[in-house]
Amino acid sequence: MARRSVTKAHNKIQELSWEPTFVEKDPKYKTDYTLTKGSQKDPMKQIMQSYFTMQEEKDHRVYGAIDGAVRGNMWRQVQPRWMEWQKLFLSIIPFPEISAARAMPLLTEAVPNAEIHNGLAFQMIDEVRHSTIQMNLKREYMKNYIDPAGFDITEKAFSNCYAGTIGRQFGEGFITGDAITACNIYLQVVAETAFTNTLFVAMPSEAAANGDYLLPTVFLSVQSDESRHMNNGYGTLLMALSNDENKELIERDLIYSLWNQHAVVDAAIGTFIDYGTKDRRKDRESYAEMWKRWYYDDYYRSYLLPLEKYGLKIPHDVIEDSWERIWNKGYHHKVAQFFATGWPVNFWRIDPMTNEDFEWFEHKYPGWYNEYGKWWEHYSGLSEPNGHKPIAFEDTGYVYPHRCWSCMVPCLIREDTIMDYVDGQWRTYCHKHCHWTDTVAFRETYKGRPTPAMGRMTGKREWETLYHGWDLADIQHDLGYVRNDGKTLVPQPHVIFEKEKMWTTDNTRGIEFQSPNVLLNQMSDEEREKHMEEYRQGFTINASL
Amino acid sequence: MSEEAVTRGTGRGTRSIPPIELTDAEAGAAVFAGSDSRSYNYFTPKGRRATKYEDVTVDVQPDPEVYLTQGWILGWANGDIGYDPSWTSVKVSDWHRFRDPNEEWERTLYINNSNSVRQFQHSIENAKSENVFQDWNKSWVDILARHVSTWAHADQGLGMYVFMPAQRAAMSNMHNNAIAVNCMHKLRTAQDILLYNLELSEIFPDEFDGSVHQEVWMNDPSWQGVRENVERIINAKDWAETTFAANIVFESLVGELFRSQFAMRFAPAHGDYLTASLIGVSEREFKDRDLAYTKDMLRDMLEDEVYGEENRQLMQGWLSEWLPYSLAAARGLEPIWSETEVQPVSFEVSFGRVKSRFEELLSELGLSVPEEVTI
Numbered sequence: 001m002a003r004r005s006v007t008k009a010h011n012k013i014q015e016l017s018w019e020p021t022f023v024e025k026d027p028k029y030k031t032d033y034t035l036t037k038g039s040q041k042d043p044m045k046q047i048m049q050s051y052f053t054m055q056e057e058k059d060h061r062v063y064g065a066i067d068g069a070v071r072g073n074m075w076r077q078v079q080p081r082w083m084e085w086q087k088l089f090l091s092i093i094p095f096p097e098i099s100a101a102r103a104m105p106l107l108t109e110a111v112p113n114a115e116i117h118n119g120l121a122f123q124m125i126d127e128v129r130h131s132t133i134q135m136n137l138k139r140e141y142m143k144n145y146i147d148p149a150g151f152d153i154t155e156k157a158f159s160n161c162y163a164g165t166i167g168r169q170f171g172e173g174f175i176t177g178d179a180i181t182a183c184n185i186y187l188q189v190v191a192e193t194a195f196t197n198t199l200f201v202a203m204p205s206e207a208a209a210n211g212d213y214l215l216p217t218v219f220l221s222v223q224s225d226e227s228r229h230m231n232n233g234y235g236t237l238l239m240a241l242s243n244d245e246n247k248e249l250i251e252r253d254l255i256y257s258l259w260n261q262h263a264v265v266d267a268a269i270g271t272f273i274d275y276g277t278k279d280r281r282k283d284r285e286s287y288a289e290m291w292k293r294w295y296y297d298d299y300y301r302s303y304l305l306p307l308e309k310y311g312l313k314i315p316h317d318v319i320e321d322s323w324e325r326i327w328n329k330g331y332h333h334k335v336a337q338f339f340a341t342g343w344p345v346n347f348w349r350i351d352p353m354t355n356e357d358f359e360w361f362e363h364k365y366p367g368w369y370n371e372y373g374k375w376w377e378h379y380s381g382l383s384e385p386n387g388h389k390p391i392a393f394e395d396t397g398y399v400y401p402h403r404c405w406s407c408m409v410p411c412l413i414r415e416d417t418i419m420d421y422v423d424g425q426w427r428t429y430c431h432k433h434c435h436w437t438d439t440v441a442f443r444e445t446y447k448g449r450p451t452p453a454m455g456r457m458t459g460k461r462e463w464e465t466l467y468h469g470w471d472l473a474d475i476q477h478d479l480g481y482v483r484n485d486g487k488t489l490v491p492q493p494h495v496i497f498e499k500e501k502m503w504t505t506d507n508t509r510g511i512e513f514q515s516p517n518v519l520l521n522q523m524s525d526e527e528r529e530k531h532m533e534e535y536r537q538g539f540t541i542n543a544s545l
Numbered sequence: 546m547s548e549e550a551v552t553r554g555t556g557r558g559t560r561s562i563p564p565i566e567l568t569d570a571e572a573g574a575a576v577f578a579g580s581d582s583r584s585y586n587y588f589t590p591k592g593r594r595a596t597k598y599e600d601v602t603v604d605v606q607p608d609p610e611v612y613l614t615q616g617w618i619l620g621w622a623n624g625d626i627g628y629d630p631s632w633t634s635v636k637v638s639d640w641h642r643f644r645d646p647n648e649e650w651e652r653t654l655y656i657n658n659s660n661s662v663r664q665f666q667h668s669i670e671n672a673k674s675e676n677v678f679q680d681w682n683k684s685w686v687d688i689l690a691r692h693v694s695t696w697a698h699a700d701q702g703l704g705m706y707v708f709m710p711a712q713r714a715a716m717s718n719m720h721n722n723a724i725a726v727n728c729m730h731k732l733r734t735a736q737d738i739l740l741y742n743l744e745l746s747e748i749f750p751d752e753f754d755g756s757v758h759q760e761v762w763m764n765d766p767s768w769q770g771v772r773e774n775v776e777r778i779i780n781a782k783d784w785a786e787t788t789f790a791a792n793i794v795f796e797s798l799v800g801e802l803f804r805s806q807f808a809m810r811f812a813p814a815h816g817d818y819l820t821a822s823l824i825g826v827s828e829r830e831f832k833d834r835d836l837a838y839t840k841d842m843l844r845d846m847l848e849d850e851v852y853g854e855e856n857r858q859l860m861q862g863w864l865s866e867w868l869p870y871s872l873a874a875a876r877g878l879e880p881i882w883s884e885t886e887v888q889p890v891s892f893e894v895s896f897g898r899v900k901s902r903f904e905e906l907l908s909e910l911g912l913s914v915p916e917e918v919t920i
C-alpha cells in the first residue's frame with residue numbers, strides 16, 4: 001500500500017471510535033494518574049491490512065533461517081557454554097513477552113485516546129508473536145542441541161526456580177497494579193525503550209559470536225516490532241506529562257522501573273553476555289561497554305534527557321547508581337558468581353572460567369582477578385564429582401547471600417545491604433532504592449496522596465524459605481531437576497558430556513539446605529545486628545580449599 | 546586446510562571476527578542421561594504427541610496450582626493476584642486442559658489473517674478492474690453506506706474492548722491466546738469494512754456518504770439495540786461471561802443475522818456480489834474459528850466432572866442476562882429489511898434461521914433458552 005494511501009486509510013479508521021452512552025464506563029484496571037483526552041497521534045499510522053502481510057513476510061524469513069540452521073546443522077558449531085545459558089534465558093523471556101500482550105487492555109481502559117488504542121492492538125498481537133516465536137526457538141534448541149535436559153522442563157523450571165522468579169517480576173510488573181505505572185512507565189517507557197536494546201540487540205550479537213545464528217534471526221525480527229511499541233509509550237507519556245498532578249507519580253514510577261529493571265535485567269543479561277561467551281577477543285565489547293552505548297547514550301542521553309523540557313523529572317541518581325554498581329561494584333560479576341554457587345538448584349550447566357577468560361575479564365574490568373579469580377579457580381577445581389560437595393557447601397570463604405525482598409536478586413554488594421523490619425518481619429534489601437521500592441513506592445499513599453491503584457508485593461519472596469531444612473537431593477527431586485535415569489542432575493558445574501563426570505543425587509544426599517531469611521528472623525535482636533554488621537563487611541575467598 | 550583453520554576459523558586479514566569453532570554440540574554426539582529427552586515433558590498433550598501449537602503455548606502463563614511454588618509476586622491492593630480465579634464465576638478442576646481447536650500461534654495467525662486481507666483486497670481489485678459497480682442497483686449503495694459500514698463499529702467494540710480485556714484475564718495461556726486471535730479478527734474486520742467504505746466513496750463520489758455510518762451508529766433507531774448490547778458487554782468484567790455474551794449470544798443472534806442473512810443475501814439481489822464475498826470473510830472466520838474455540842472452551846467448563854453442573858446453571862443465568870439485549874438488538878434491525886429495493890428474504894425468515902441455529906448451538910452445549918425469555 002502506498003504511503004499516501006496508508007495515511008488516508010489510517011485517517012479513515014479513526015471513524016471507528018465512539019463514546020458509549022448506554023453505560024457509564026467502569027474500568028476494571030485503575031490508575032491514580034489523571035489523563036485527559038489528548039490529541040496524541042500515532043505517527044506509525046498502523047493499519048491491519050498492511051500489518052499482517054508485513055509480519056507474514058518477516059515470519060517467512062525467520063522460518064527459512066530455521067530450516068537452514070537445521071539442514072546446515074548449526075549445532076556442530078554452537079558453544080555449549082552459550083547454549084546452556086539459553087536454558088535460563090529462554091525459559092524466562094516468553095513470559096514477559098506474553099505479559100506485554102496481556103498488559104494492553106490496562107492502557108485501553110486508562111488512556112482516553114482511541115488512536116493510541118489502535119496502536120496498542122498491534123502491540124498486543126506482536127507480543128503473542130514474540131512469545132510463541134521464542135518458545136519455538138527453544139524447541140529447536142531442545143531438539144538439536146547435544147544436551148536437551150533443562151530445555152525439556154522449561155516452563156515448569158521457570159515456575160519453580162529462584163532465577164525464574166527474578167525474571168518473572170519483569171513480566172508481572174507489566175500486568176499488575178496501576179495501569180499507567182505498569183503498562184506505560186514500567187513496560188513501554190523503560191522496558192521496551194531502554195532494556196530491549198540489551199535484550200534483543202546485544203544478545204543476538206553475542207549469540208552469533210558463539211556460533212548460534214538462530215537467536216539473532218528470531219530476536220532481531222522481534223526487535224523490529226519494538227519501535228512501534230516505543231512509539232505507543234511515548235504518546236501516553238506525553239499525555240501524562242501534560243497534567244502537573246501526575247508529575248510525582250511519574251517520578252516515583254521512573255525510580256522504581258529504572259532501578260528494578262537495572263537490578264533484574266543487568267543481572268541476567270550481564271551474566272549471559274560476559275560469562276556465557278567463548279569469544280574473548282579483546283576488542284569485543286564487554287557488557288559494561290554495551291550498557292554504556294545502548295542504555296546510557298542511546299536511552300538515557302538521547303531519549304530521556306530531551307523529555308526534561310516537557311517537565312519530566314529524571315532520577316539521574318538512579319542511573320548513576322546503576323552504572324556505579326556495574327562498573328565499580330562488580331554487580332553482574334557477583335551475580336554470575338552467585339548463579340555458579342547455586343548450580344545444584346539450577347536447571348542449566350555453568351561452564352568454569354579458564355585462564356583465557358580470566359585474561360579477558362582483567363583486560364575489560366581491571367582488578368577482576370583479585371576479586372573473583374580465585375573463586376572461579378575453586379569452582380573449576382570442584383566441577384567434576386570427586387568426593388567433595390558442590391562449591392556452595394565447601395569452605396571457599398564465600399558467604400551465601402541474603403535475598404533482596406524487592407528485586408529478589410541476592411544482596412551481593414554486601415556493603416549496600418539494608419535490613420529493616422517491614423510488615424511484621426525482618427527483610428533485607430540489596431540497595432537503598434530497593435528498600436524505597438518496598439517501603440515507599442508499593443504502598444497505599446505516596447507523598448501524602450492516596451495511591452489505591454498502586455500494586456502490592458505478594459508471594460513467597462525468598463525462594464530459600466520453601467526448602468529450609470530440606471536435604472539437597474530431596475530439593476532437586478522436588479524441583480524436577482533430575483534426569484530421566486532418576487539420579488543424574490540436570491544442572492552440572494561444567495559442560496562435559498561424559499556420564500561418569502556428571503553429578504547425581506548420590507553426590508548431594510545428606511546436605512542440609514537453609515534459608516538466610518528464616519535464620520535472620522529466628523535471631524535475637526543482638527545476634528541479628530551483629531550478623532548484619534559482619535555480612536556488610538563481606539568475605540575473603542580462601543587461597544586454597 | 547590446517548587444523549588451526551578448522552578449529553579456530555580463518556579471516557581475510559586483520560578484521561576482528563569471532564572465532565567460530567566446530568564444537569560437535571549436535572544432538573546425538575554423545576549419549577548420557579537425558580540426552581534423548583527431546584520433547585517438553587511438563588504437560589500432557591491432547592493427542593499422542595504434542596503439536597507445535599501446544600509446545601509454544603501450553604503453560605507459558607504459570608499457575609500457583611501447578612508449578613509456581615513462590616506464587617504470583619505482584620498483585621493489587623484488594624488482594625487480587627496476577628491471574629485471579631475470582632475474575633470469572635466459572636470454576637474448572639484443571640485450567641490447563643483446554644486446547645484451541647484452531648491451534649493458533651503466531652505463524653498461523655499471520656498466515657490466516659494475511660490470506661483474509663488478500664482475499665479482501667483481490668476481490669476489490671478484481672471488481673474495480675471489471676467495473677462491476679456500474680451494474681449495481683443505485684439504491685443499494687446507500688444501504689452500504691448507512692448499514693453495512695455501520696457494522697464495523699460492532700466489530701471494533703468487541704475486538705478492542707471485549708476480547709482485548711478478556712485475553713488479559715483468563716486462567717491459562719491457551720485460553721488467552723485463542724481470545725487474542727479472536728480480538729484481531731474483529732479489529733481487522735472493522736478496518737476491512739471501513740477501508741471498503743473508503744473505496745466506495747471514491748467509486749460513487751455522489752451517491753455514497755462515507756461517514757454517515759457514525760451518525761447511524763449513534764442515533765439511528767435500528768442500530769441502538771446493537772450498540773446497547775455491545776456497550777453492555779464492554780462494561781461487564783467476567784472474561785468468560787463476556788466471551789459467552791459476545792460469541793454465543795450476540796454473534797449468533799445479531800452478527801450472523803446481519804452478516805449472513807442480510808449483507809450476504811441482499812447484496813447479490815442488488816447486483817452486488819462483491820459485498821457478499823467481503824462480508825463472507827468475517828462470517829467464515831467467526832463460524833470456522835472463533836465459534837469453534839468458544840464452543841470447545843465452554844464445553845470444557847460444562848463437562849467438568851466437579852463443577853460442570855454449577856457452570857451450566859451459571860451459563861443459564863448468563864443467557865437470562867444477555868438474551869434480552871441480543872434479541873432486542875436483532876429485532877431492532879428489522880426495519881433495514883424493508884429499506885432495500887429488493888427483498889430476497891423477509892426478516893422473519895432470516896431471524897427464524899438464526900434462531901434455529903442458535904437453539905442448535907445451545908443444545909450442542911447442553912444449554913437451553915431460559916423459560917422466562919421468548920425468542
